[in-house]
Amino acid sequence: MRVKTYVSVLAVLAALAWVPASASTATSAAPTPDARSTGTEIGLWDSDFGAQMTAADCGRWTLDDQGFCTADDVRNGVELGTKFQTSRALAVTGVRVYRVDPGQVTGTLWDADGTRLATGRFAPQTTAGWQDLVFDEPVTIRPGRTYIASYYSPATRYAFRYGFFDDELTRGPVTALRSVAGDPNGVHCYDVATCQYPSRAFRSSTYWVTPLWSVPQGQPVPPPAVPAPPADVDGPSVRVTVPTQGNKRVRTRQRIRITFSEPVRAALLTKATVRLVRVGHKRPVPARLRYDVGRHRLSLTPRSRLLPRTTYRVVVSTAVADLAGNRLDQDPTRPGLQRATWTFRTR
Structure with missing residues (x-):
């Protein structure tokens, strides 16, 4: 009788401790994949990707020493994201961003209805460059549905490229969607207290944010996505x-x-x-x-x-x-x- 009671108590405690992965939201982050990863974390862009832009691409903004156009906007923060879909069921493990803002930057995965599926904080970083955020638990996403990987810059400082999403971009099962009328990509949300999640856009821009997913050990890593050159939409002066x-x-x-x-x-x-x-x-x-x-x-x-x-x-x-x-x-x-x-x- 005592043995059966002891086993029952253990079963109850285990049930209370279990939380479905799809319902979790991360509150911590690491700059590299954590110990639970059994493969290679990849995104649309690798962490050594260089934009190779010129000052002429930046308009009134600045070209940094790594070839990215960077903006220092005078606003009360901005959420910046990329819309994407997957061709098969996929576990999103985090978010990769080309960071400019040294403040407390957060990353988020959303569904198309604006529901926050996972979020977390990036580790402190004082210099511009790529950085990974890994969620506490991966989130399984379904094929044919649209999701948004985004990050929040409290200082409204970010990297960008105009016209990037005039075409779609695919790596492995993940496709960043092409901007179309009424359904743009390269989405943002200024002054997040007044808007729910990133849904507006400007000139089909990318803000260099991608979801992360894991390729199991032993499987080939798909080659990096090669973006089409942005369309020339600016007139001469x-x-x-x-x-x-x-x-x-x-x-x-x-x-x-x-x-x-x-x-x-x-x-x-x-x-x-x-x-x-x-x-x-x-x-x-x-x-x-x-x-x-x-x-x-x-x-x-x-x-x-x-x-x-x-x-x-x-x-x-x-x-x-x-x-x-x-x-x-x-x-x-x-x-x-x-x-x-x-x-x-x-x-």
Whole structure:
């Protein structure tokens, strides 16, 4: 009788201690896979992946020394995520992020309804770079359903790339979904007190966050996902002008030079799209146009001397386009395409 009672007590204690893995949420993290992992933790990007971006990709933001565009936004924190699906049942073990924010960064796995399936804190890290968070318990996800792997930056500092999710990205069973109208990828949620989970997007951007899953020991690790180059969606602009805007000491034999931010279609550089006019007059000043493809610089040489002590205006129309067909936009912050125009005065 005593033996049976002792066994019954042990059975009750074991039942109370058991918690289903699918219901757990992590509250601790490790920078590398923990001791319970029996394989290799992988994500869409390996921890040595380099973005190989340039300053031109970053817009008004900064390129770091590892080739990632990084933003330091003035907001009250942001949750940044990647939507993905799996082709088979899969245990998500954590989240991998290219970190910029040295603060208390958290990672989360969500379902498409906004339910938080698992969460945890990344170990402290003071320098930018890839870092892994491993959940206390893996979470099994199902094929054909959409999930989001995300992280929260309290300082609103993050790495990004515009246009990344214009195409999908697949590694092994996991596919990061392509952005489509009404269902974007590269999702975010600013000021998390006012929104539930990351669902908005901007320019199909990636924020370099991926789910982690385990490949069992002895099985081949699928090759890293190779992202398609982002589509060129930005129009060219006038970067440098000679003479400069407002110059009042210009020679009457001055040649006008216009340097664009990127190569443009030479066939679109015509007397109709690039004009030199005397202020107060409608007819353009006759001039020869010559385009240097390598420097993407246009020279405009008046056929006769400019008049002394006279104000001139140079106008580059929005019909000028880059090699991808994007039209000139001198000020993308304003609605519609903006032509480039500036004035100078001869001495």
